[in-house]
Amino acid sequence: MVHLVYCDDKEKELEKILDGTKTMIIRGAAGRKIPHSRVFEEERLYFMKKGSKKISAMATVKSVQNYVKLTDDEIIRILNENQTELNLSPKQKERWHKKCLCLVEFKDIKPIEPLEFEHQSNMDDWLIIEKIEDVVVGTSIPYNYENSKFR
Secondary structure, eight states, rough: OEEEEEEEETTTHHHHHTTSSOEEEEESSSSSSTTTOOOTTOOOOOOOOOTTTTEEEEEEEEEEEEEOOHHHHHHHHHHHHHHHOOOOOHHHHHOOOSSEEEEEEEEEEEEEEEEOOOOOOOOOOOEEEEEEGBBBBTTTOOSSGGGOOOO
């Protein structure tokens, strides 16, 4: 599978990824939401700045940490232990203070020739797809959550 990750434009997430000061992405919720337990080492990540409609970088998954039923103390410890890679602002630390966390470390980040993203109404901020062309203008297919189910 490949993953399309929306990057927070206000926090300049994509810029931090491209300049190497951010090497890990985080997602969290009260329960196991996408991509928790559905992203694996060596899979491909594509990055897009939220609101831009341009897929402009890619990387390879290096490692994944999935957590469930975390206490407040555990959440703080995990965020602090991974802060060097996550490079979170205080606002982001507050946002990702969730009981279920998925931390995805990546490697081999590189900018790509921007691909035009075809947004559909039923899309989250992390998409799991067979190939990137499935969400690119001209080759996209109707998006469903089939690839997002637990394996």
